[in-house]
Structure formats: structure tokens, C-alpha cells
Amino acid sequence: METGFWQPLLLSFKLAASATALLLVLGTPLAYWLALGKCRLRPLFHAVVSLPLVLPPTVLGFYLLVALGPASPLGRWIESALGARLVFTFGGLVVGSVLYSLPFMVYPMEMALAALPPSLAEAACILGKSRWETFWRVQLPNIRPAVLTGMALSFAHTMGEFGLVLMIGGAIPGQTRVASIAVFNEVEAMNYGAANRYALVLLAVTFPVLAALELCRRRSAQAL
Amino acid sequence: MIDARLQKKLHGSEGDIALDVELKLERGRITTLLGRSGAGKTTMLRMLAGLTRPDAGRIAADGAVWFDSRKGIETSPQSRRVGLVFQDFNLFPNMTVEGNLRFALRPDQDPRIVAELLETTGLSRLAARHPAALSGGQKQRAALARALVPEPRLLLLDEPLSALDEEARVELQEELLRLHERRGFTALLVSHDRAEITKMSTAVLTLRDGRLLP
Numbered sequence A: 001m002e003t004g005f006w007q008p009l010l011l012s013f014k015l016a017a018s019a020t021a022l023l024l025v026l027g028t029p030l031a032y033w034l035a036l037g038k039c040r041l042r043p044l045f046h047a048v049v050s051l052p053l054v055l056p057p058t059v060l061g062f063y064l065l066v067a068l069g070p071a072s073p074l075g076r077w078i079e080s081a082l083g084a085r086l087v088f089t090f091g092g093l094v095v096g097s098v099l100y101s102l103p104f105m106v107y108p109m110e111m112a113l114a115a116l117p118p119s120l121a122e123a124a125c126i127l128g129k130s131r132w133e134t135f136w137r138v139q140l141p142n143i144r145p146a147v148l149t150g151m152a153l154s155f156a157h158t159m160g161e162f163g164l165v166l167m168i169g170g171a172i173p174g175q176t177r178v179a180s181i182a183v184f185n186e187v188e189a190m191n192y193g194a195a196n197r198y199a200l201v202l203l204a205v206t207f208p209v210l211a212a213l214e215l216c217r218r219r220s221a222q223a224l
Numbered sequence B: 001m002i003d004a005r006l007q008k009k010l011h012g013s014e015g016d017i018a019l020d021v022e023l024k025l026e027r028g029r030i031t032t033l034l035g036r037s038g039a040g041k042t043t044m045l046r047m048l049a050g051l052t053r054p055d056a057g058r059i060a061a062d063g064a065v066w067f068d069s070r071k072g073i074e075t076s077p078q079s080r081r082v083g084l085v086f087q088d089f090n091l092f093p094n095m096t097v098e099g100n101l102r103f104a105l106r107p108d109q110d111p112r113i114v115a116e117l118l119e120t121t122g123l124s125r126l127a128a129r130h131p132a133a134l135s136g137g138q139k140q141r142a143a144l145a146r147a148l149v150p151e152p153r154l155l156l157l158d159e160p161l162s163a164l165d166e167e168a169r170v171e172l173q174e175e176l177l178r179l180h181e182r183r184g185f186t187a188l189l190v191s192h193d194r195a196e197i198t199k200m201s202t203a204v205l206t207l208r209d210g211r212l213l214p
Helices: A003-036 A042-054 A057-068 A073-082 A090-115 A118-126 A131-142 A144-159 A163-169 A179-188 A192-223 B041-049 B097-103 B112-120 B136-148 B166-183 B194-200
Strands: B002-012 B015-025 B030-035 B056-061 B064-068 B082-085 B154-158 B187-190 B203-208 B211-213
Touching: A003 A042, A003 A090, A003 A131, A003 A144, A003 A179, A003 A192, A042 A057, A042 A090, A057 A073, A057 A090, A057 A163, A090 A144, A090 A163, A118 A131, A118 B082, A131 A144, A144 A192, A163 A179, A179 A192, B002 B041, B015 B041, B030 B041, B030 B194, B041 B056, B041 B082, B041 B154, B041 B187, B082 B136, B097 B112, B097 B136, B112 B136, B112 B166, B136 B166, B166 B194
Parallel strands: B015 B211, B030 B187, B030 B203, B082 B154, B154 B187
Antiparallel strands: B002 B015, B002 B056, B056 B064, B203 B211
């Protein structure tokens, strides 16, 4: 198989891995706040996080294209601050993917945190531990299965992205042409053999990744 | 000595109760708190621990003021150095028995107290086990040992033995008395069991209609 064949696949993995890592960093405090915060506006933010579940990916992609494009104030500000444009770049795909997969990372963690008995955090508090130490050493380790579920769902969801990626990234080879778009391009060109090869490689690689994550999730659930 | 005046409006299933209590806990004594369910016993313990804020009142421990509604003083639960043993153990499931005890160490504390307490409570051979692999009695022994690690100024025991069977309960009562004899902590024990109260405590307080009866 030629080198060009692997490019969209590698790009898909790079995108899924980057988005999952970023979601872990951003989604964890957001899930904590949504589950245990005191702010009355939480239902509103909960609804905002849910939007990617109901909106067609193309709608989200369209708004991101408009918001991050050079014609919008936000797009111009990002361009001057970062010195780089987000639309039709890999960076833009990561931003879009993080927003698109946000509920898949946040919800499992939020539900698990809300289901933890509050007395666990109280016990740590009585033992003199700060809120941060309680979260890091008690709450987070006890929702490990939910963290792994969130990671698996976010990774799988990003791997399968199509509409959003096409809207804000186009199909620039080596930059934004991920595997799902490559499959579509090959089918469009009636090149079913190449489309099948992409699909098979995707299946062969994503399945063990998800199976390994599920195995880890089960093991950590049993350990608790 | 713990000296407290606590006022709090409680909304229970049997209507509202205006809790207004004054209590003095002698240093080194186990005092028992009696009262019907819903009388406000757990709320009293939570207020002493700093987990629930009284509407008004004052709490002082050996001269140090933990709470004073008039002066706007409220010490955080972290700074009060209170031990609390819950009815449902509340051990951290992700940690071993030893891990639970180590977690309770104060930053400046000699860690040898962990091994010492594991030994005293007969948990040394179970130190590497996670709470899920322990019986109810073992879990409560571990919870008691963990609460004692930071050498609390006040140990609050919220019906710690009520979820255990008779045999485990008697065993734990003796364990608690043995630990008390060795370490001489001040404790407030919530209990419903008359025999337990007679065996465990030197002073009994009864909570009725929001007031404490001696």
C-alpha cells in the first residue's frame, strides 16, 4: 500500500488521541462543577454541553466555520493571538472535535461523581484534606471506570466524525483529510477497493483500542 | 473539654424541630447521646465536626473557638481535628486498609502510628486488603483506626456499631474501650442500645424535642 494511503488513518488517530487528551483535561473540572457545583446556572450549562447530542454535526461545523473564520471577530482575534488560522487546519479540527465530543467525556464522569456518596468527600474533609486533595486522591480514583468510559466514547466518537470535520476542515491531504473523509472520497470516485481497505484498517485498529479500554474499565470497576 | 451551644432549625419528616442544646464534654470521657431517630443527633455531630453550620451558637474546644455566630468565627472541618466514624464506615474503596490509615496522617505526624493502630485493632494481616474484601466488623475496625490516626481532639461516633451483628458489635465495643483506655480520647457516641450505653459511657445525654436532658 502506498504512503498516501496511511496518511488519513494516521491523521484520524492523531485527531482522536489529541481530542481525547484535551477532553480529559477540560472535561474533568467541567464534570466536577456540573455534578457538585453550587451555581444555579448549572442546568443551563448542562444543556449547552448536550447540544452536540442533538444538533447535526454539520450545524455545529457550520457555526464553528463562521465563528472561527477570518471574517468573524473571534477568528481574527485567534489569528492575531496565535498567529495561525483554525479553519481548514488540524488545530481547528481538534477544537471542533473537543466541542463535538464534550458530552461523551463529561456525562459519564458527571454521573459517576454525582453518584459517589457525599460522605466520602466529607470523610476526607474531616481528616484535614483540602478539596483538591480529596478530588485527586478520593473522588477521581473512585470514578476511574467512568473516566475510562468517557475516554473510550470520546475516542470512538472522534474517529467516526465526518460532517463536522468536512465543514471546518475540508479535505486537505495531510492536514484535514481524515480516514472517514478518505472513505467518502474513494466511494465517490467509485474506488470501492480503497474504501474497503480504509474501513478494514479502521476496524482492525479501533476495535482493539476500545476493547483494551473496556477491559481496563472492567478491571478498575472490579477493584472498587 | 468541648463546650458548645448549638441552635438549628431542622425540617424532619415529623415536622420542624428547633434544636437548641448546650453540651459540655469532659476531656478523656466517652459521652453517649440518646434520642429518637430524627431528633437531630446526627445534625449535632455534623455541627460539632463543622460539616453543618449552626444557625446560631458557639463551639469551643479546650479554649479554642471553633464557631461563634456572634463574632463570625467558623473554623473549617479540616482545622478542627475531629474524628468522625460513620454508620456506613465510609472507607475509601480505592485504597487498602493501610492506605486509608496513611491518608489520615497529618503532614507533621510520625507515620509509625499507622502500624501501631493496625496492630492494636488486629488489622495488620488485613492491611493490604481493600474495603470490599472485608467483613462489616473489619470495616468498622478499620474506620475506627483511621479516625484515630490524626489523634483527634474529639471523636464523634455516629451509631458506628448499629450495622453490625451481635458478635461483631460486642467485639467492637471491647475494641473501642481498649483503644479509649490506651489513648484517652474524648468521644461522643450516638447509640440506641441500652446495654451498649451502660457498657461504653460514663455520661449520657438524651435529646428530646430539640433539647438535651442530662
